[in-house]
Amino acid sequence: MAPDKNALAKALAETGYVADEGLATALVLTEMLKRPLLLEGEAGVGKTEVAKALAKLEDTDLIRLQCYEGLDRSDAIYEWNYQRQLLAIKAHEGSGETADAIEEAVFSEKYLLERPLLAAIRQEKAPVLLIDEIDRADEEFEAFLLEILSDYQVSIPELGTVEAQSIPRVVLTSNGTRELSDALRRRCLYHYVDYPTPDREARILLSRVDGLDAKLALQIAELMGKLRKEDLAKVPGVAETIDWAAALVGLGAKNLHDERELIFDTLACVLKTREDQARVTQDVTDRLLGKVA
Numbered sequence: 001m002a003p004d005k006n007a008l009a010k011a012l013a014e015t016g017y018v019a020d021e022g023l024a025t026a027l028v029l030t031e032m033l034k035r036p037l038l039l040e041g042e043a044g045v046g047k048t049e050v051a052k053a054l055a056k057l058e059d060t061d062l063i064r065l066q067c068y069e070g071l072d073r074s075d076a077i078y079e080w081n082y083q084r085q086l087l088a089i090k091a092h093e094g095s096g097e098t099a100d101a102i103e104e105a106v107f108s109e110k111y112l113l114e115r116p117l118l119a120a121i122r123q124e125k126a127p128v129l130l131i132d133e134i135d136r137a138d139e140e141f142e143a144f145l146l147e148i149l150s151d152y153q154v155s156i157p158e159l160g161t162v163e164a165q166s167i168p169r170v171v172l173t174s175n176g177t178r179e180l181s182d183a184l185r186r187r188c189l190y191h192y193v194d195y196p197t198p199d200r201e202a203r204i205l206l207s208r209v210d211g212l213d214a215k216l217a218l219q220i221a222e223l224m225g226k227l228r229k230e231d232l233a234k235v236p237g238v239a240e241t242i243d244w245a246a247a248l249v250g251l252g253a254k255n256l257h258d259e260r261e262l263i264f265d266t267l268a269c270v271l272k273t274r275e276d277q278a279r280v281t282q283d284v285t286d287r288l289l290g291k292v293a
Contacts, residue, residue, distance in 0.1 A: 004028065017046070017053035018196075018203045026191040027054065036149055036170035038134075038185065041193035044237015046204075047173040050193075051130035054169060061127040063168070065116035067137035073144050077154055078118045081111045107158035117145075121152050121164035129168040134184075135177045142184050149187055198222045201241060209245045219256045219292050220245050223263075226288045227270065230280065236270040244269040260286060 005024035012019045012027075019027070027050075030037040039047040055062035065076055085106040092102045114122070120129040131145070148154060152164035172188060174180060196204060201221035205212055224241045247266045253259045264285045271277045 011057055012053050013203075013207065015053045015056045016207050017049055018200055018207060019050075019053075020196070020200060023050065023191055023193065026189055030169065030189055033189070034167060036172055036188040038172045038174065038180075038188035038190050039193050040174045040176055040190070042195070042235065042237070043175050044235075044239055045193045045195055046238050047193050048130065048132055051128050051132075051171040051173075054171065055128040058126075058128065058169070060125055061123060062130060063116050063120045063123075063127050064130040064132060067131065067133045067135075067141070069136060069138065071137045071141050075115060076117050076141070076144065077115050077148070078156065079113050079115065080107070080158075081113050085111050109159070112156075112159070117148055118154050118162065120168045121148070121154065121166075122162065123168070124165055126166035127168050129170045131170065131172045133175060134172045135174040135180060139181060142181050146183055146187060195225070195228060195235075196221075196238065198225050201225070201238065204238060205242060205245045208242050209249060211249050212245055216248070216254065216256070217245065220248065222292045223256060223288060224270070226291055227280070230284070230288075232271070232276045232279070233273045234271075234276060236272070240270040240272075256289060256292060260289060263289065 005021060005028050008028055009019050009021070009024040012024070026037055029035075039050060041047055051064075052062060088106045088111070089102060092105065097105075116129070120127055134142075134145075149170065152167055154162045156162060172184075195201075198218060198221040201224065202214070202217040205217040205220060206214060209217075220241065224236065224244070228235050244266060247269050248256075248259070248262065251262060251266070253262055256263060260282075264282050267277065267280060267285070271280055
């Protein structure tokens with residue numbers, strides 16, 4: 001990883017992720033201190049993309065754990081392949097082997113199913129471990145997570161303790177749907193990811209959308225920034241801006257002031273609820289466009 005925030009931001013930009021100064025600093029400190037990084041912010045601001053860009057930059061694997069309500073140890077760390085174990089036990093019947101020998105055989109590495117957290121600490125080259133939407137998991141799951149993030153090892157009763165071959169670079173994301181524990185927050189470095197400024201969003205668009213020129217990119221970013229200030233049920237994120245820009249370029253848009261009807265017709269790219277589409281009328285679109293350079 002680049003040793004300073006400016007070099008890191010430039011390297012990330014080459015992978016397609018345009019980071020602000022605060023995020024670049026947080027990533028440098030994460031590497032320096034060997035601490036997990038907790039990224040919090042609204043859905044769609046690019047938190048998950050940070051981990052993807054980091055893995056691409058480091059030329060390493062991205063291991064993703066998608067959190068959800070009810071996520072438990074067997075889904076996140078490991079479990080045994082019970083079906084294969086039962087078949088193996090049946091195959092050993094009548095072989096004359098002792099029960100202890102059969103048990104040792106079926107509780108071996110061969111029958112172990114790795115889940116993301118175990119897989120992350122068993123890589124020879126340090127991967128990027130993305131623990132996505134940790135706020136969707138239960139508080140009980142955080143206790144399992146803290147144990148692994150503290151010692152980077154997993155205790156498997158039948159096999160013993162599995163220690164990390166390399167320390168993964170850990171990125172956690174949260175949309176803020178519930179308050180995270182103080183213990184988890186203390187374990188991590190923290191950065192709040194906000195919606196980008198128009199200038200930064202324009203740079204993101206230019207890096208992601210082929211055939212888009214700088215003037216149109218800035219117009220789209222400015223219009224999106226003003227649209228986000230409307231009273232919307234679901235505020236569109238950066239991914240929606242990218243889709244909208246790609247649609248406008250694909251339909252031949254050159255200057256938004258010449259494409260008032262096209263802008264309104266393509267709002268399906270950014271407005272994802274019936275209420276929001278009803279709220280943003282042609283008049284509202286024209287009013288917002290009138291504030292764009």
